[in-house]
Amino acid sequence: MDAITTPPAPLNEPNLTYAPGTPERAELEAELKLQEARQLELTATIGGQKRMGGGPEVRVVQPHDHQHVLGVLKGSTQADARDAIAAAQEAAPGWRALPLDERAAILLKAAELLAGPWRQRLNAATMLGQSKTAFQAEIDAACELIDFWRFNVHYAKQITAEQPIANSRGVWNRTDHRPLEGFVYAITPFNFTAIAGNLPTAPALMGNTVLWKPSPTQQVAAHLTMELLEEAGLPPGVINMLPGDGIDVSAVALAHPDLAGIHFTGSTPTFQHLWSTVGQNIAGYRSYPRIVGETGGKDFIVAHKSADPDVTRVAMLRGAFEFQGQKCSAASRAYVSRSVWDAMRDEFLAEVDAIAVGDVTDFSNFMGAVIDDRAFAKHKKAIARAKESSTLEVLAGGDVDDSVGWFVRPTVIESSDPTDEMFGTEYFGPILAVHVFDDEDFESVVAQMESFAPYALTGSIIAQDRNVVAWARKELRFAAGNFYVNDKPTGAVVGQQPFGGARASGTNDKAGAPSNLQRWTSPRSIKETFDPPKDYRYPYMG
Numbered sequence: 001m002d003a004i005t006t007p008p009a010p011l012n013e014p015n016l017t018y019a020p021g022t023p024e025r026a027e028l029e030a031e032l033k034l035q036e037a038r039q040l041e042l043t044a045t046i047g048g049q050k051r052m053g054g055g056p057e058v059r060v061v062q063p064h065d066h067q068h069v070l071g072v073l074k075g076s077t078q079a080d081a082r083d084a085i086a087a088a089q090e091a092a093p094g095w096r097a098l099p100l101d102e103r104a105a106i107l108l109k110a111a112e113l114l115a116g117p118w119r120q121r122l123n124a125a126t127m128l129g130q131s132k133t134a135f136q137a138e139i140d141a142a143c144e145l146i147d148f149w150r151f152n153v154h155y156a157k158q159i160t161a162e163q164p165i166a167n168s169r170g171v172w173n174r175t176d177h178r179p180l181e182g183f184v185y186a187i188t189p190f191n192f193t194a195i196a197g198n199l200p201t202a203p204a205l206m207g208n209t210v211l212w213k214p215s216p217t218q219q220v221a222a223h224l225t226m227e228l229l230e231e232a233g234l235p236p237g238v239i240n241m242l243p244g245d246g247i248d249v250s251a252v253a254l255a256h257p258d259l260a261g262i263h264f265t266g267s268t269p270t271f272q273h274l275w276s277t278v279g280q281n282i283a284g285y286r287s288y289p290r291i292v293g294e295t296g297g298k299d300f301i302v303a304h305k306s307a308d309p310d311v312t313r314v315a316m317l318r319g320a321f322e323f324q325g326q327k328c329s330a331a332s333r334a335y336v337s338r339s340v341w342d343a344m345r346d347e348f349l350a351e352v353d354a355i356a357v358g359d360v361t362d363f364s365n366f367m368g369a370v371i372d373d374r375a376f377a378k379h380k381k382a383i384a385r386a387k388e389s390s391t392l393e394v395l396a397g398g399d400v401d402d403s404v405g406w407f408v409r410p411t412v413i414e415s416s417d418p419t420d421e422m423f424g425t426e427y428f429g430p431i432l433a434v435h436v437f438d439d440e441d442f443e444s445v446v447a448q449m450e451s452f453a454p455y456a457l458t459g460s461i462i463a464q465d466r467n468v469v470a471w472a473r474k475e476l477r478f479a480a481g482n483f484y485v486n487d488k489p490t491g492a493v494v495g496q497q498p499f500g501g502a503r504a505s506g507t508n509d510k511a512g513a514p515s516n517l518q519r520w521t522s523p524r525s526i527k528e529t530f531d532p533p534k535d536y537r538y539p540y541m542g
């Protein structure tokens with residue numbers, strides 16, 4: 001259909017409350033019981049066919065109850081990867097020939113299914129598999145993924161409508177927004193079901209076919225996301241899902257001449273490894289692969305002496321400890337003016353110590369467990385070092401216990417030394433480093449923290465003095481891709497605060513924004529001349 005069409009206007013999906021007695025609470029509780037009672041066979045999906053990979057077995061467990069197995073996957077082998085690439089190549093001509101409206105309708109349908117009958121299935125899987133509370137799962141697995149799918153359709157329509165603004169007389173210029181020539185390799189992190197669902201579908205919407213390699217610890221929700229997309233009408237071979245650690249898949253995909261792009265979210269070292277492998281193989285590709293990666297952070301809060309102590313307290317608590325601190329945008333370092341700290345310290349530490357941590361199926365808990373034994377060991381080591389150091393003091397939390405689940409108490413560590421590794425290293429867990437400074441040292445503290453960490457993902461300024469807000473916004477212009485004023489540095493909403501950072505935090509292509517979708521197209525300019533010249537000489541040549 002060639003008509004210019006208008007898809008439904010995108011609206012952010014509202015968060016349901018899960019208050020006692022609500023229908024969503026009852027549905028979610030029933031779904032949790034059902035999913036806890038079964039063990040899924042976590043298959044690969046290649047050309048629409050489900051099959052177990054040929055690699056080693058991985059048991060996917062509940063992080064808050066690590067003896068409880070939710071499903072079993074088998075790692076994808078190089079042969080699985082080759083089959084998936086062949087399936088993506090086979091599906092490509094039909095998929096890119098399908099009009100954008102038809103591809104978009106599949107994602108809009110997926111969004112509606114997720115807002116309705118699939119909501120509690122994906123929420124329960126995210127709670128059990130990634131140890132998120134009901135409210136955290138609702139924000140991630142339901143609302144953010146619905147928003148990605150709805151807003152991306154809107155942006156894709158905008159991008160493809162974009163045409164040259166000038167035509168010389170007798171000429172018609174057009175832009176053909178082609179997909180990339182080859183397959184896109186989407187590699188997704190454990191911590192967000194929404195990101196896992198967005199990374200393969202954004203390039204697919206733009207007409208590309210995809211290999212999707214989810215994180216093993218997110219595989220339960222990823223498996224259900226794949227089923228949901230199939231129910232929404234995604235044709236076989238458009239997205240091919242390959243469970244496992246990705247090592248063998250990368251050995252094949254990154255060496256393949258048809259690798260057209262990488263859509264990655266995860267840690268900085270993994271991204272750097274992928275990019276350098278592409279660099280080593282660069283002469284062997286048909287096209288230069290597009291590389292999009294959103295990676296780590298060491299996200300900050302700076303509280304000026306004019307900050308409201310209550311605003312600072314809540315921003316620090318929610319910013320650092322919601323989602324177990326396992327959010328790329330979680331506040332993990334705070335710089336607080338002494339007068340503000342003195343006004344909030346006791347209440348803040350008492351509140352942190354009172355945070356309920358435990359099994360996420362108990363709705364009274366504010367936090368669940370960290371994702372796995374590796375994360376647990378990393379946090380345990382960082383806390384043990386703090387307890388032994390003479391310049392660090394553990395003010396709250398500091399207890400860890402992995403007897404049932406990988407539990408790390410929300411931990412606040414104060415340091416007089418802002419050059420300690422606590423202020424530069426991403427732990428990706430519930431550990432907040434605090435540096436308290438004399439009120440008059442505000443400017444020098446901001447200068448030091450601006451580039452102490454290699455990252456530039458998110459950050460907040462808390463201040464009531466408007467001149468200070470303006471000054472900090474200018475001084476910290478390159479320190480964060482998402483900058484917050486009088487708020488926590490986390491909780492970006494699709495369509496409202498396009499998300500991503502620079503420096504070691506990624507390519508800042510902004511997930512869920514036009515700039516991201518643009519990376520999955522390779523525009524062709526078409527010029528048509530209606531009355532072409534028939535003599536090569538210029539007029540003045542006579």
Ligand SMILES: NC(=O)c1ccc[n+]([C@@H]2O[C@H](COP(=O)([O-])OP(=O)(O)OC[C@H]3O[C@@H](n4cnc5c(N)ncnc54)[C@H](O)[C@@H]3O)[C@@H](O)[C@H]2O)c1
Pocket residue numbers: 187188189190191192195213214215216244245246247249250265266267268270271273294295296297327328329426428457499500501505506
């Ligand atoms: N900036 C953002 O938008 C954003 C969002 C979410 C998470 N993150 C970051 O993600 C990290 C946490 O996620 P994680 O622990 O899953 O990260 P990770 O880097 O350990 O893993 C990310 C993905 O890469 C895969 N992987 C690792 N090596 C691979 C290889 N050689 N080939 C193919 N796949 C490979 C993993 O299996 C996983 O699927 C944190 O650093 C966090 O800051 C960033």
Ligand SMILES: N[C@@H](CCC=O)C(=O)O
Pocket residue numbers: 191192326327328329489490491492493499
């Ligand atoms: N949209 C999220 C980013 C998720 C990263 O893990 C936020 O800003 O809270």
